[in-house]
Amino acid sequence: MSHLGEWEVVIGLEIHTQLSTQSKIFSGASTKFGAEPNTQACAIDLGMPGVLPVVNKEVYRKAVTFGLGIGAEINKRSVFDRKNYFYPDLPKGYQITQLESPIVMGGHVEIVLDDGTSKVINVTRAHLEEDAGKSLHENYHNQTGIDLNRAGTPLLEIVSEPEMRSAEEAVAYARYIHQLVTYLGVSDGNMSQGSLRCDANVSIRKHGQQELGTRTETKNVNSFRFLEAAINFEVERQIGILESGGRVIQETRLYDAVKNETRSMRSKETATDYRYFPEPDLLPIVIDDAYIDAVRAEMPELPAQRAVRFVEQYQLSEVDAALLSSNLDLANYFEEVTAICGDPKPASNWIRVELLGLLNRDDIEISESPLPSAQLGKLIQRILDDTISGKIGKQVFEALWQGVARDVDDYIAHEGLKQVSDSGELEAIVDKVIADNPAQVEQFRAGKTKLMGFFVGQIMKETQGKANPKQVNALVSSRLND
Amino acid sequence: MKIDNEVILNIAELAQLEVKDEMISQYADKMTAMLNLIEEMQSVNTDNIEPVSNPLDAVQTMREDKVTEKDLRDEYQAIAPEVDSGLYLVPRVVE
Amino acid sequence: MTDWHSKTIKEMSIDLAKGEYSSEELTRHFLKRIEQHEPNLNSFISTFPEQAISLAQQSDEKRREGNSEPLLGIPIAHKDIFCTKGQRTTAGSNMLDNFISPYDATVVENLKTAGTINMGKANMDEFAMGSSNEHSAYGNTRNPWDLARVPGGSSGGSAAAVAAGLCAAATGTDTGGSIRQPAAFCGVTGLKPTYGRISRYGIIAFASSLDQAGPITRTAEDAAIMLEAMAGYDPKDSTSINQPVPSYSAKINDSIEGLKVGICKEYFTDGLDRNIEAAIQDAVKELEKLGAEISEVSLPNTKHAVPAYYVIAPAECSANLSRYDGVRFGHRCEDPADISDLIKRSRSEGFGEEVKSRIMVGTFALSAGYYDAYYRKAQQIRRLIKNDFLDAFKEVDLILGPTTPSPAFKIGEKSNDPVSMYLEDIYTISVNLAGLPAISLPAGMAQGLPVGMQLIGSHHSEAQLLNAAHQFQQQTDWHLKSPGLANAGTTEGKPL
Numbered sequence A: 001m002s003h004l005g006e007w008e009v010v011i012g013l014e015i016h017t018q019l020s021t022q023s024k025i026f027s028g029a030s031t032k033f034g035a036e037p038n039t040q041a042c043a044i045d046l047g048m049p050g051v052l053p054v055v056n057k058e059v060y061r062k063a064v065t066f067g068l069g070i071g072a073e074i075n076k077r078s079v080f081d082r083k084n085y086f087y088p089d090l091p092k093g094y095q096i097t098q099l100e101s102p103i104v105m106g107g108h109v110e111i112v113l114d115d116g117t118s119k120v121i122n123v124t125r126a127h128l129e130e131d132a133g134k135s136l137h138e139n140y141h142n143q144t145g146i147d148l149n150r151a152g153t154p155l156l157e158i159v160s161e162p163e164m165r166s167a168e169e170a171v172a173y174a175r176y177i178h179q180l181v182t183y184l185g186v187s188d189g190n191m192s193q194g195s196l197r198c199d200a201n202v203s204i205r206k207h208g209q210q211e212l213g214t215r216t217e218t219k220n221v222n223s224f225r226f227l228e229a230a231i232n233f234e235v236e237r238q239i240g241i242l243e244s245g246g247r248v249i250q251e252t253r254l255y256d257a258v259k260n261e262t263r264s265m266r267s268k269e270t271a272t273d274y275r276y277f278p279e280p281d282l283l284p285i286v287i288d289d290a291y292i293d294a295v296r297a298e299m300p301e302l303p304a305q306r307a308v309r310f311v312e313q314y315q316l317s318e319v320d321a322a323l324l325s326s327n328l329d330l331a332n333y334f335e336e337v338t339a340i341c342g343d344p345k346p347a348s349n350w351i352r353v354e355l356l357g358l359l360n361r362d363d364i365e366i367s368e369s370p371l372p373s374a375q376l377g378k379l380i381q382r383i384l385d386d387t388i389s390g391k392i393g394k395q396v397f398e399a400l401w402q403g404v405a406r407d408v409d410d411y412i413a414h415e416g417l418k419q420v421s422d423s424g425e426l427e428a429i430v431d432k433v434i435a436d437n438p439a440q441v442e443q444f445r446a447g448k449t450k451l452m453g454f455f456v457g458q459i460m461k462e463t464q465g466k467a468n469p470k471q472v473n474a475l476v477s478s479r480l481n482d
Numbered sequence B: 001m002k003i004d005n006e007v008i009l010n011i012a013e014l015a016q017l018e019v020k021d022e023m024i025s026q027y028a029d030k031m032t033a034m035l036n037l038i039e040e041m042q043s044v045n046t047d048n049i050e051p052v053s054n055p056l057d058a059v060q061t062m063r064e065d066k067v068t069e070k071d072l073r074d075e076y077q078a079i080a081p082e083v084d085s086g087l088y089l090v091p092r093v094v095e
Numbered sequence C: 001m002t003d004w005h006s007k008t009i010k011e012m013s014i015d016l017a018k019g020e021y022s023s024e025e026l027t028r029h030f031l032k033r034i035e036q037h038e039p040n041l042n043s044f045i046s047t048f049p050e051q052a053i054s055l056a057q058q059s060d061e062k063r064r065e066g067n068s069e070p071l072l073g074i075p076i077a078h079k080d081i082f083c084t085k086g087q088r089t090t091a092g093s094n095m096l097d098n099f100i101s102p103y104d105a106t107v108v109e110n111l112k113t114a115g116t117i118n119m120g121k122a123n124m125d126e127f128a129m130g131s132s133n134e135h136s137a138y139g140n141t142r143n144p145w146d147l148a149r150v151p152g153g154s155s156g157g158s159a160a161a162v163a164a165g166l167c168a169a170a171t172g173t174d175t176g177g178s179i180r181q182p183a184a185f186c187g188v189t190g191l192k193p194t195y196g197r198i199s200r201y202g203i204i205a206f207a208s209s210l211d212q213a214g215p216i217t218r219t220a221e222d223a224a225i226m227l228e229a230m231a232g233y234d235p236k237d238s239t240s241i242n243q244p245v246p247s248y249s250a251k252i253n254d255s256i257e258g259l260k261v262g263i264c265k266e267y268f269t270d271g272l273d274r275n276i277e278a279a280i281q282d283a284v285k286e287l288e289k290l291g292a293e294i295s296e297v298s299l300p301n302t303k304h305a306v307p308a309y310y311v312i313a314p315a316e317c318s319a320n321l322s323r324y325d326g327v328r329f330g331h332r333c334e335d336p337a338d339i340s341d342l343i344k345r346s347r348s349e350g351f352g353e354e355v356k357s358r359i360m361v362g363t364f365a366l367s368a369g370y371y372d373a374y375y376r377k378a379q380q381i382r383r384l385i386k387n388d389f390l391d392a393f394k395e396v397d398l399i400l401g402p403t404t405p406s407p408a409f410k411i412g413e414k415s416n417d418p419v420s421m422y423l424e425d426i427y428t429i430s431v432n433l434a435g436l437p438a439i440s441l442p443a444g445m446a447q448g449l450p451v452g453m454q455l456i457g458s459h460h461s462e463a464q465l466l467n468a469a470h471q472f473q474q475q476t477d478w479h480l481k482s483p484g485l486a487n488a489g490t491t492e493g494k495p496l
Helices: A057-069 A167-183 A224-243 A289-297 A303-314 A318-324 A328-341 A344-362 A373-384 A390-402 A408-415 A423-436 A438-445 A449-462 A469-480 B005-014 B021-043 B073-077 C009-018 C023-041 C049-064 C106-113 C156-163 C180-186 C220-230 C274-289 C302-323 C339-350 C353-366 C372-395 C418-423 C426-434 C462-475
Strands: A007-018 A081-084 A094-097 A108-112 A118-130 A134-140 A143-147 A154-160 A196-206 A216-221 A252-256 A261-264 B087-091 C044-047 C075-079 C117-122 C169-174 C189-192 C212-217 C260-264 C293-297 C398-402 C438-446 C449-457
Touching: A007 A167, A007 A224, A057 A118, A057 A154, A057 A167, A057 A289, A081 C302, A094 A118, A108 A167, A118 A167, A154 A167, A167 A196, A167 A224, A167 A303, A167 A328, A196 A224, A216 A224, A224 A252, A224 A261, A303 A318, A303 A328, A303 A344, A318 A328, A318 A344, A328 A344, A328 A373, A344 A373, A344 A390, A373 A390, A373 A408, A390 A408, A423 A438, A423 A449, A423 A469, A438 A449, A438 A469, A449 A469, B005 B021, B005 C353, B021 C302, B021 C353, B021 C372, B021 C418, B087 C339, C009 C023, C009 C220, C023 C044, C023 C049, C023 C075, C023 C117, C044 C156, C049 C117, C075 C106, C075 C156, C106 C117, C106 C220, C117 C156, C117 C169, C156 C169, C156 C180, C156 C212, C169 C180, C169 C189, C169 C220, C180 C189, C180 C426, C180 C438, C180 C449, C189 C220, C189 C462, C212 C220, C220 C438, C220 C462, C260 C274, C260 C372, C274 C293, C274 C398, C274 C438, C274 C449, C274 C462, C293 C372, C302 C353, C302 C372, C302 C418, C302 C426, C353 C372, C372 C398, C372 C426, C398 C462, C426 C449, C438 C462, C449 C462
Parallel strands: A216 A252, C075 C117, C075 C169, C260 C293, C260 C398
Antiparallel strands: A007 A154, A007 A196, A081 A094, A108 A118, A118 A154, A134 A143, A143 B087, A196 A216, A252 A261, C044 C117, C169 C212, C189 C212, C189 C438, C398 C449, C438 C449
């Protein structure tokens, strides 16, 4: 970004990822998304008098899994703390989080940038905490409605070092974390449901300057596109301030996607003294090496490991393997298709060329693909076993995508798309085409062998594409060369 | 240690309590007396002493990840000051 | 008029089993006494006469069906800090004046299962903050021995109700002495178990790392029966002790020959009332007669307990009481101008002065720049105090001393001097900081007022404590003395 001139951008990200558990971090209430307001807020989530939190085992395990996934140190004694501030959607008036002894310490990830270079970003820490509820500002007689279904949802807050130097790096890092948490089964990574939210700490300084500039924290950015836009806006804003002789104020800001700008969140400014202290309702969580080893033993494969396996097991090219393993759902999809059709090459081709093309065009996630892996697998299988031709295959694919077809075999049967392989039937058609085109036969025999294509085409037309091309070729050439 | 009015107002803000003007100095005196009582602690040498957070120094046991709570919204909201369509209502919050 | 109300649970249980009277008759008797003496005592915030009678009838039915649980059909009271489902639970505060609890505390559930009859909710200092019951939003409870005096606190209503024979036993909570001090002031037996022995679930929190529930009864034997029903691991409370509950009554009749009892020299200093000191010396002699071996022990950090406590308890309470914001339950102010006004005014109207003061102190102790000097320091001192006890328990089985430095004081006497009231907690507070079990039992009279003796045990030693206390009560009759309540109906000590 040449317009930055003398300015260097410094970005650190705090990523809140929602851990995919059945129940909440401190209560037995469901975490399912989309329920009626407050129907999943139990007495503990509501902070009723006398209730107490109890830690969910699975939450802890998922945090350790993530820590191992970034090569971090797992704190064998981690402690929960209370972070005190008042907000109507924070029921207890404090959030249970981890300050002094977080569960995950250190670790790092390697990001790859568009120009192919890679960079290591260090992770400072990752700690467990509970989510707050939601404030709804619309349609309640000019009042705010509080829905506490989300209160107590388990979060893992992953804090990076301020080591990113551009919005591109920040997005690459966030994408990597997203890929990792979904791969590890730590989170469903569903960003539209708030399962991954980024707080971006952005500051600028002159190149060569040692100390950091004053930073702002832009909160709750829930898409990669917005993250990039928010950071770029914030960088421009800060440059504007500094170049006109002003001072950047350390504050919390909110990204407005509609206006594509960040603005100050004045309402949260007063609560800067959080008065942390160890949560007396919970005890330190103490684990041993055996626990860590057990979690490690059950760790799912990481993206890089899977790519290597794809090359070895399926003889894919490194580029294709990297693409197909870049996303957990996609990698699973590929393996499911391969398992059904029995051949990784066409599976890879169909997915990369046909399926991803349409998914990208229509901006659909692979997990929401209208074409289930079972059907694509069967489709490829039917091409490979010569039930249908490749050309018909594309027609079936289109029908499946459109929802016209539901089952490959049913559709082939119903539409009569089965390849004509009965040689008697095919011979009759070949003979008919030869008889109908004496001039072309003459020319062919005179040496114009390119006309082979013409005859095959005519036969395919007669059979509405259902003839087996290999068989047609063989028959035509044997007849014409008689 | 003497607690002044500014400290009182700051603490009251953090604690979200109203302190009426005429009460500020009364609070300041009360707090000063309390602090004098607890100031005595500073005479104790606590170098290398691990703070206690649980008197038994016990460790946490964890629960299974199971949904055990059912929807009791109506019961909980029967004792709420103001609700509508299942939401707790408060004066409009500006972010 | 019968004297059923001066019987112990143990005796009532035998009478009920024999059919001397029914639980319904017993319950009606207590209800009549409540009607008669409550106007003077104000020991209850709520009573449930009809529910109590109906529960008593059910328990009589169960008894006919062969149930013979020791607490079946026994009328008790719960301190109003225990959530009771479908009943108002106020914690002595205006903040929760309209709070009908949607659930039972685990203790309440346990005692229900054991067959007790809940007569009502006992008065208390607001959110358990106080040693006199003068900080209740429902008016202070009066000491049945002298209506002009405080019953102690914060479980003052519970202690007064048991002492006055308005119920057979009552639950209490003890954060810095809130069971033992009122038990001492009212001449009854009060047990604070080891931290975590009884679940805190459903008990409105004051200071989470110190709060512990326990029974207030006429005798140690009754305390054992109550504790057995109340105690136990609760998966809903992470800090509850995951060990089976022993039979506390099983060894209660054992001899205490050879029991090593330590007298803590730091407890016998200038501030101690001479009559109390004399009573405790006499009590020591009684224990010696029972074969106890007496020696002196030292708890050198005792004097730091009150300062450390008055950092830790307010700090924890400042966070525990943040949930009272007028949004989901409890008091909400009229016509809030905006969200900040809603929260601030609801809290300021809902909380009393003592509670607000403690929230302010706690907020200060946790605020930026002061955490290490106050909160962390206090938790370190807590370690020193705990270590003092652990060292002492290498030498002795139990530590003996007075429960309070002076007997019940007059209502209003200390209201303008909170710090001097805090210093009254000197003997009880260190026990909470160390998480130890301790029992206060009647051990004499000073100027016509009961004197409490405190026995402190090591962690999990409730059975031993109760055994020693019971043996003492077999040897003495202080626990059998009842206030005459002769003043009942007169104007002395009535609210002005």
